[in-house]
Amino acid sequence: MTLTTYFMEATYLVASILFILSLKMMSHPDTARRGMFLAEGGMFAAIVGTLIGAHIVTWTWIIAGLAVGSIIGAWMAVTVPMTAMPQRTALSHAFGALAAALVGVGEFMVNINELGPVKRGALGFEIMLGALTTTGSLIAAAKLQGIIQGKPVQFRGQNFVNASICLGMTGCFVYFWIHPEASTVFYTMLGLAFVFGVMLVIPIGSADMPVVMSLLNSYAGLAAAATGFVLGNNVLIIAGTLDGFSGFILSVLMCKAMNRSITNVLFGGFGAAIAEASSDAGGVMREISLDDAAMQLAFANRVIFVPGYGLATAQAQHAVRELAELLEERGVAVKFAIHPVAGRMPGHMNVLLAEANVPYSALYEMEQINPEFSSTDVAVVIGANDVVNPDARDNPKSLIAGMPILEVDRAKSVIVLKRGQGRGFSGLENPLFFKSCTSMLYGDAKSSLSHLAQAVQHV
């Protein structure tokens, strides 16, 4: 080994340590930001180390790639609104996975004859995970952005078709592993993995996106870790594994928060058998006027806001913060209740409210806040539906039976801000809306909230 190689390896070690430290500092909002600086430093060191130690001869492509990537990345970092964070994250899963897959293809083109059976196996995983995550994440991003419809796309024999693709891909992998010179088989595997990614995500509905996002996160990380095995590079293994496990942990948490298994999310095609399963929640929804709602809020002692995806689509995070501030000035105790799967990705609501300058000490997790609803005067549900559906708790026949919910129906009164009378994303009827303590305030969440704020000021 030459001196530059030692230097490169040293930067990799430093980078690995800094990455782990930075994730450790993620455990508290006060230290998280400093932690990220460490990770950035680690990344920078690893890049410089590689450029010095990796016997680079052609600089054109490197400089071009770094420049184009930095411009696009910086542009995204500055311009993407917080409401579009799920799409942005899905897109970055696609980019990360694509980079891993391409490095794998490059390794195949150049070094395939030097790869032993273990590295060939790792290469196969890298290609398959990388390619399927690329297209899967692109589909997820398109669904979240509304470019393609968010509803599950399903057809007869879907699981059979998917199983065939998966089987074909695995078959190619095994053949390639035994006969590494078979490049047609290798590229067929790549192609099938791209197709498989699409097929995997199109049948999944938007409400299940938090799980899908986490899983894709995990796959992208594991693809990077597999790259590390192929290249014999430890920092890639470490960083990829950290990413992979982070995604895996989040997937498990999200599934728990919906009381469903990962298999069920991936292959269940949620929302297919709705009509029969809905509880016969009959009765009328009681509408409330702005002034009455404002009056209730203004004279309440305790108010809990329950935000859902509707808050994000209406971009109402600033409006709700203004209303909350006005109420607090009147001496009302205001809290926010965050369900783990509210929104389209883990932690989506927290980021939106933080953007609107809501202090995180006012944000409460489900387990913390549920006991408080019974002593709450008004619970305000903003564009959330399934996460407050009492059917999940009371009706064992419901499709979402057993899913832990925010128990807003225990509050003395509930005001539901909703765009119209339709059902939520899952298509389930929500008996909460028909309860005697519930009243509905129809309209766009943002304008409803700012009108409420005005009305509260005049009370």
Next chain:
Amino acid sequence: MNPAVLIASVYVFALAAFLGYQVISRVPPLLHTPLMSATNAISGISLIGSLVLAGAKGYPLPAHILGFVAVTTATVNVVGGFGITDRMLKMFRKKPDAKPVAAESKAAAK
């Protein structure tokens, strides 16, 4: 791959997995979105594999071009990922800020 290197790699993988589990399960749900964004940026470390492909000795032109694309996408993740994570983390605060900042964000809301 010689067996000693392979075994070392498997050790690294297993220990990283264990450590990752320990560290990441302590991240509060409050920060799950920044966490995802941060781990994403960190796994942009595949950039170093891409750099080799794009410019190292002994690779033909098609590999360089694949490398170029990989460097681009990985750089987008690194720069964009860290940038956005920082933007998000900046927003988390314990108490509402003093008036000037509040007024500023009110203006931004309009």
